[in-house]
Amino acid sequence: MIKLKNISKKYGDFDAVKNIDLKINKGEVFGFLGPNGAGKTTTLKMITGVLKSTSGDILINDIDINKKPIEAKKQFGFVPDSPDIFLKLTGIEYLNFIADIYNVSKEDREKRIEELSNKFEIKAALNDKIQSYSHGMRQKIVIIGVLLHKPPLWILDEPMTGLDPKSAHILKNMMREHVDEGNTVLFSTHVLEVAEKICDRVAIINKGEILFCGNLKEMKMQFQEDSSLEKMFLEITENE
Incomplete structure (x- = not known):
């Protein structure tokens, strides 16, 4: 389980991530979606301790990664955006x-x-x-x-990039098997079809802010029932 409490990351006067509150539960595949430069990778790097947040608290299975980094890092495996x-x-x-x-x-x-x-x-x-x-x-x-x-926790930044279709399929199945055993997967992706098929919940981030967090049914309540994730994603991010 991951808890983000009022997380921000500033570079000078630029707010890369703005006051994010997020809870990712055990037993779910959680998708982190957003356009390029939205703050996805910055947020994942703060969660994993690669970057230190400017403000806020990050708990990994109730362990504060800033106070107990070694203990917290034992809880997860991290696939970065570059291999x-x-x-x-x-x-x-x-x-x-x-x-x-x-x-x-x-x-x-x-x-x-x-x-x-x-x-x-x-x-x-x-x-x-x-x-x-x-x-x-x-x-x-x-x-x-x-x-x-x-x-118990997988944190994957664009994990399908570069994988052949068979390997991507294997990884998606492994992600689902992992959460079915009571574990957690957090992954970022640009491939909305993947998120639509395997995620229990998603968060959409743009310009460093969370614009939506919930499941597809909750998202569709704000749009037309027959809207695809792609249409809803574009409407949310383009309205910003």
């Missing part, structure tokens, strides 16, 4: 490095790496350097690393 990290390592070196950070046992990591690398069809490339990977392969190795310690 271009640790490029000099091989895939298996990177996965073992991540497993070491989270104290994943040798037996558990081997089983998990075998399972996930086969699922995402990247096993044959694990001994190659990440810099030789395509964008999609880099995205896969980062996702596998995030899932190694089986975190």
Whole structure:
């Protein structure tokens, strides 16, 4: 569960995120939607501790990430908006490095790496350097690393970018399975069709402010019943 209380991020006089209040519950896939530059990535980076908020409180499973960052970060796995990290390592070196950070046992990591690398069809490339990977392969190795310690909370910034259709389908199914077990998934996306199909609730952000938070049924109460998420999204953000 994630709680944001009056979160803001300022860069000089510019308000990147303005006084956000948000609660993301256990057992739900929560979609974070917005146009480019709306504040999605900034908000996710504050939630994960990559950026420090200018004001407000962020609780991860009731742990304040600003006061207890290490304990809070053990609660989640984070897929950033760019997979271009640790490029000099091989895939298996990177996965073992991540497993070491989270104290994943040798037996558990081997089983998990075998399972996930086969699922995402990247096993044959694990001994190659990440810099030789395509964008999609880099995205896969980062996702596998995030899932190694089986975190209860997944935070994914545009996780489908670069994935082939089969891998995207696998990830969407895994997201649903994860929340069906009582866990939580928070992800940002530009692909409204994905959000419409798998999200329990969504928040729409634009110019650093939350314009809507709720499920599609609640959103449709404000619009025509037959409106698609795309039409509602465009109307909400274009009216700003």
